[in-house]
Amino acid sequence: MTFEFALAVATRTVLAFSPLERLLQDDNQLSSPLTSYSRLQEGVYLFRHGIDPYAGGTFRHSPLSLSFFSTIVPASRIPPALLWTSLDAVGAWALVNIWRSRSNIQRSKRDLRIAAIYLLNPYIFLPCLALSTSTVETTLQLLTLMFASRGQSSLSLLTLAVLSHLSLPAILLLLPVLLLLLSDPLSHLASPKPFPQKLSKCVPLLVEFTVSFVTLALASTLVAGGWGWMRNTWGAGFLLPDLTPNPGLWWYFFTEMFDHFRPFFLAAFSLHLAIYVVPLCIKFQHDPLYASFLLLGILGTFKPYPTLSDPGLFLSFISLFPETYPYLRYPVVTALLHLHAFLLLPLFHHLWIGTGTGNANFFYASTLVFGLANGSALLDYVWAGLRVAIGEEKEGWVVTQE
Amino acid sequence: MRWSILFFFLSWRFSVTAAVEEYREELTLRPLVDGKLAAHFSFSTLLRSAVPRDPSSLGTDDTSQHYTLFPLALGQILREHAIPEFHLTINSGKWDYDRWGHPGEPGVGSGAELWAWMGDGTAVQTSIDARWKALQNSLSGLFCASLGSMDALHTTSPANAFLPTGDLPRLLAPARDAYTLRHATLPAERVCTENLTPFLKLLPCPSRAGIAALLEPHRIFDADWHGLGVHVRWRADRGVQLTLTVQVVLDSVRTSTERRRDWTLESLFGRSLPRSCNVASSSVVLVTLPSDESAYTLSPEPHVSIEGTWSRTSDLNIVMKWPEEERFSYPLNIPPLSDLSVRRTLKGSSQTHGELSVVVRNNRPVPVRTHYLETMPWHVEFFLHTLTVTCGDRGVDCASLLTNMTYTPSRPHATPAQLLATLELPPHETLHLSLRVRKAFLRYTEHPPDAQRGWDLPPAVFVPFDAPHRRIYTPALLVDLATPDFSMPYNVIIMSSTLIALIFGSLFNMLIRRFVVIEVDVKVD
Numbered sequence: 001m002t003f004e005f006a007l008a009v010a011t012r013t014v015l016a017f018s019p020l021e022r023l024l025q026d027d028n029q030l031s032s033p034l035t036s037y038s039r040l041q042e043g044v045y046l047f048r049h050g051i052d053p054y055a056g057g058t059f060r061h062s063p064l065s066l067s068f069f070s071t072i073v074p075a076s077r078i079p080p081a082l083l084w085t086s087l088d089a090v091g092a093w094a095l096v097n098i099w100r101s102r103s104n105i106q107r108s109k110r111d112l113r114i115a116a117i118y119l120l121n122p123y124i125f126l127p128c129l130a131l132s133t134s135t136v137e138t139t140l141q142l143l144t145l146m147f148a149s150r151g152q153s154s155l156s157l158l159t160l161a162v163l164s165h166l167s168l169p170a171i172l173l174l175l176p177v178l179l180l181l182l183s184d185p186l187s188h189l190a191s192p193k194p195f196p197q198k199l200s201k202c203v204p205l206l207v208e209f210t211v212s213f214v215t216l217a218l219a220s221t222l223v224a225g226g227w228g229w230m231r232n233t234w235g236a237g238f239l240l241p242d243l244t245p246n247p248g249l250w251w252y253f254f255t256e257m258f259d260h261f262r263p264f265f266l267a268a269f270s271l272h273l274a275i276y277v278v279p280l281c282i283k284f285q286h287d288p289l290y291a292s293f294l295l296l297g298i299l300g301t302f303k304p305y306p307t308l309s310d311p312g313l314f315l316s317f318i319s320l321f322p323e324t325y326p327y328l329r330y331p332v333v334t335a336l337l338h339l340h341a342f343l344l345l346p347l348f349h350h351l352w353i354g355t356g357t358g359n360a361n362f363f364y365a366s367t368l369v370f371g372l373a374n375g376s377a378l379l380d381y382v383w384a385g386l387r388v389a390i391g392e393e394k395e396g397w398v399v400t401q402e
Numbered sequence: 403m404r405w406s407i408l409f410f411f412l413s414w415r416f417s418v419t420a421a422v423e424e425y426r427e428e429l430t431l432r433p434l435v436d437g438k439l440a441a442h443f444s445f446s447t448l449l450r451s452a453v454p455r456d457p458s459s460l461g462t463d464d465t466s467q468h469y470t471l472f473p474l475a476l477g478q479i480l481r482e483h484a485i486p487e488f489h490l491t492i493n494s495g496k497w498d499y500d501r502w503g504h505p506g507e508p509g510v511g512s513g514a515e516l517w518a519w520m521g522d523g524t525a526v527q528t529s530i531d532a533r534w535k536a537l538q539n540s541l542s543g544l545f546c547a548s549l550g551s552m553d554a555l556h557t558t559s560p561a562n563a564f565l566p567t568g569d570l571p572r573l574l575a576p577a578r579d580a581y582t583l584r585h586a587t588l589p590a591e592r593v594c595t596e597n598l599t600p601f602l603k604l605l606p607c608p609s610r611a612g613i614a615a616l617l618e619p620h621r622i623f624d625a626d627w628h629g630l631g632v633h634v635r636w637r638a639d640r641g642v643q644l645t646l647t648v649q650v651v652l653d654s655v656r657t658s659t660e661r662r663r664d665w666t667l668e669s670l671f672g673r674s675l676p677r678s679c680n681v682a683s684s685s686v687v688l689v690t691l692p693s694d695e696s697a698y699t700l701s702p703e704p705h706v707s708i709e710g711t712w713s714r715t716s717d718l719n720i721v722m723k724w725p726e727e728e729r730f731s732y733p734l735n736i737p738p739l740s741d742l743s744v745r746r747t748l749k750g751s752s753q754t755h756g757e758l759s760v761v762v763r764n765n766r767p768v769p770v771r772t773h774y775l776e777t778m779p780w781h782v783e784f785f786l787h788t789l790t791v792t793c794g795d796r797g798v799d800c801a802s803l804l805t806n807m808t809y810t811p812s813r814p815h816a817t818p819a820q821l822l823a824t825l826e827l828p829p830h831e832t833l834h835l836s837l838r839v840r841k842a843f844l845r846y847t848e849h850p851p852d853a854q855r856g857w858d859l860p861p862a863v864f865v866p867f868d869a870p871h872r873r874i875y876t877p878a879l880l881v882d883l884a885t886p887d888f889s890m891p892y893n894v895i896i897m898s899s900t901l902i903a904l905i906f907g908s909l910f911n912m913l914i915r916r917f918v919v920i921e922v923d924v925k926v927d
Contacts, residue, residue, distance in 0.1 A: 045787035056811020241814040243843040255886045256894040283913045360886045375905035401915035
């Protein structure tokens with residue numbers, strides 16, 4: 001296991017130093033305006049030269065990233081490549097650990113397969129090669145869930161606070177993470193039962209999260225020298241000032257939006273993202289890890305500035321839930337939709353942006369297919385997660401919903 | 403300069419008592435090395451001992467205005483908005499500094515450029531931004547130009563590069579920060595007849611007498627390069643001075659059938675100078691003699707000096723000929739006539755990223771220090787960390803030659819970026835500046851009707867330290883931005899919403915409904 005793992009990481013390290021990075025770095029599907037490495041470098045440059053990086057619209061990273069990359073890691077060629085590769089390795093390790101906690105075993109034959117599915121997932125390693133900071137977010141997401149599965153509440157909540165600070169939509173994971181901390185990560189899909197603990201036990205955890213979140217925000221304000229950073233980082237997710245294409249659903253919608261309807265639909269899209277949290281947590285209260293997994297799928301599909309690593313994380317998580325596989329309704333359709341979108345997205349993006357022979361609708365159509373693929377995967381796993389409890393169908397009987 | 407200048411006087415009035423208003427007109431004709439001819443018309447009205455209005459008095463009634471020569475329409479604008487100095491130029495074409503040298507009036511950037519120095523008013527209605535907006539609207543009404551679109555997306559304040567050319571009166575109210583510059587360019591604005599007609603109406607002798615009679619629209623707008631300028635400045639010792647300028651670069655080789663560069667006033671402007679303008683205290687035509695060795699003749703004989711009051715009654719038609727030349731042959735190598743040669747290009751075919759490249763060459767044998775000003779609309783974002791400065795053709799790193807950089811980043815959908823730096827150019831050295839830029843994606847309502855044409859970017863400006871009024875403008879650039887499909891708003895709203903509704907609906911359908919196990923009839927074969 002250790003050898004194979006090391007081999008996979010070594011392969012990534014070699015790839016990280018290949019000339020691929022220069023080709024991929026500014027790809028709109030791998031890094032969004034909120035996660036682009038070029039913009040991070042620009043912010044660090046402005047910060048070092050005494051210009052407020054939040055005065056303009058180019059830099060949208062958190063002040064914490066700013067201070068980290070202007071002091072600890074120089075924004076040159078080799079250190080970031082190593083850092084990103086190790087982040088991915090940590091992510092794979094965290095995913096394997098979540099699996100171990102869920103199946104309640106020390107090691108299994110499945111470990112390597114889970115690590116491989118994560119490390120070889122193109123949606124995960126391409127953004128990593130492009131040095132997109134969405135890799136950092138993915139790793140933090142995995143670490144949050146790993147610590148939560150192990151019951152390490154302080155570490156988990158701190159990681160989640162850092163994560164939500166870097167990417168605000170991730171705060172939606174707070175509720176399932178709290179539930180996970182109060183219960184266990186074991187699979188209870190086959191035997192649904194009401195949540196075993198009192199919800200009031202959440203309160204101290206919630207306070208702990210709030211304290212770390214507010215502390216991070218205050219530290220950022222100190223670094224940035226004012227509150228201006230909030231509008232550029234968190235505000236961007238609500239106001240969508242940058243309409244750079246990405247694989248998500250927001251950018252073309254708000255490019256084509258009538259000006260007088262823009263605030264209404266921005267509010268509708270932001271609220272829509274939050275609307276799934278409580279219903280999913282109620283329905284899957286017996287298995288909060290599964291609820292977190294489904295919420296990752298929601299975020300990957302409906303986030304304001306997604307990159308390929310957001311749906312990639314959801315897809316990598318699938319390997320943790322083998323008990324649901326027999327109950328998937330349309331796995332072939334979903335897989336084909338994903339294949340279709342995976343081939344079309346870069347092709348139509350290049351046709352529109354690179355050669356100028358295609359028009360914006362081509363790429364928009366492929367993002368719709370991608371959205372449909374993510375949505376159908378999500379729906380499949382919601383169905384399968386609920387269906388597991390009924391058990392296998394018998395001859396002459398059909399399981400359906402009333 | 404080796405050129406000598408000859409004078410032709412149309413009128414000259416010498417009066418002992420200085421009048422309150424004084425009007426002078428002047429035409430400078432300058433044959434250029436590439437066979438073209440640069441004509442610079444200048445109509446200058448001086449309002450003696452007048453003082454610009456103080457912004458603190460804007461709330462109260464103004465003193466009444468009586469002018470005989472100064473245009474009332476413009477005087478009202480100056481008083482209404484308390485403007486001590488402004489410059490408006492609208493140009494068409496690319497001024498070729500290398501072949502044509504420095505122009506008579508430095509504002510030769512393509513499109514419209516407006517800059518004004520204003521004192522701070524005390525009330526909100528009289529704030530600098532409100533008056534800047536009002537000034538644009540008044541001027542666009544007066545000159546039939548679309549200056550009103552110089553909104554916050556175009557406005558910057560590069561005070562170091564655009565110093566006032568006159569004096570600024572002391573403000574009465576203790577203003578917070580005395581005087582502020584507002585500067586905006588519209589590189590896509592074109593100058594045409596509808597701008598010239600109201601322009602001529604501001605002159606005391608509009609197109610009937612004096613030098614203004616030569617401003618025949620068909621000839622002016624047929625020129626290779628043409629531009630109008632309005633310049634108002636105040637000098638403490640003289641008063642408010644209004645200078646209206648017209649600059650044209652005419653090509654006699656192109657219009658002559660024998661491909662010769664001979665010209666007469668009649669061949670250039672379609673008419674000779676009819677008679678002098680009676681209210682002008684001086685009316686002069688100057689001819690700069692060509693610097694090359696070729697033999698030429700000039701008729702009639704120019705005046706050397708004239709004393710007393712003098713006025714011309716007959717037509718004046720200046721004729722300049724190169725009798726030994728069969729036909730004009732374009733010189734192959736013209737040594738650059740300007741202090742700096744600048745080339746600015748936007749490289750890259752992608753619609754998301756590009757590279758801005760600026761090549762500056764110092765043509766003088768002495769080092770030159772110059773301001774370098776880039777104003778960029780928000781839809782082209784600089785990546786300053788990629789800025790490289792190299793010297794010569796070998797690409798030696800010369801980052802130390804670029805100093806004092808100040809940068810105001812752009813805000814999306816709101817304000818432009820402004821980059822101001824100092825360049826130190828060694829003698830006869832070439833500097834290559836390169837910078838990666840990102841091209842933004844606009845909302846479909848932000849695109850102009852002809853979106854596929856691209857966006858004109860304002861010129862970069864170089865202002866040498868030793869000659870601040872000898873600015874050098876680079877040609878404007880065209881940037882190609884990715885366009886959405888303009889027919890799609892409804893379709894996109896419908897299709898995206900359908901997808902979201904489909905996922906939302908199916909998901910809640912599954913969450914809410916209960917699972918049941920139903921017995922089905924087993925079909926009998």
